[in-house]
Amino acid sequence: MSVSAEDRLSDYYGPFTSEREKEVLSVPLRLVGAWAENSADGVAEVFTEDGILILPGDVYKVGRDEIRAFMKAAYAGPFKGSGVTGKPVDVRFASDSVALLRTHGGILAAGETEIDPELAVRSTWVCVKKDGEWFLAGYQNSPRGAGATLRW
């Protein structure tokens, strides 16, 4: 039996069902959508013009141009055919125009539907509202589970 798109969306939102929470939660959905198409442009456009991307493995990209170039190379190589998935575990507003989302998720290797435990991450999405739309001012992820070693 197939699951409707509406059910999938409702499962994604989980307990975060207020209009303003759902509005911010559109940000990861846009990123997942762009990633599914392996679209470097699409990923870059989820960020603000000077948005920042931080990933383990010494990835620190500042601004849409750097993010676009990084994603383009990644989709031609290690991320080719991959997807991403994630589910919100926390939504908190710092102000009316700044929100923090936390998700548990990770990269899905080409053809996979479950995250390899070694690829499981905790992500923080720093979202800002500009001209009525939410964008990423910052995105960062950190290993989840056994990979979360001692650090500060």
Add this chain to the structure above:
Amino acid sequence: MASAWGDASAILAAAGIEEDTSYYREFTGDDEKAVLTVAMRIQEGWERNDADFFADTFADNGSLLMRDDQLTSRQQIREYMKAGFEGYFRGARVRGWPLAVRFLDDTTAMIISQGGILLEGETETAPERQVRVTWIVVRTGDGLRLFSHQTSPLKG
């Protein structure tokens, strides 16, 4: 006109921290310096191994990711660090420097920094413990507070 974010020297003096102006690097605007005092206060909390000093720098609903533990309130942070400073983190310090300071709106700022922890007796951060950090700082009626802190390992 005085910075809406406060005066860095005054904030540090009130916290009993000697101002190290080299910490600011190129972020020497009054607002930038004020925001960076939050990171300096946290560093001082480590220096003193003082869980209360550390936790009181956070907002009530501040959040902190430590290893695989997502803490989501000042009280949780206090208890976690108290146990830490009495145990594994005894004598540990942290060092770091800012890479970016961004004002997201009138009351919210983001710092990106790099650095890491030095366990007791260590003189530099071990390569596997070097991190980049996202700090979210909020301006409240009660001064600047840390709303969120998360690190990602450089290696991995």
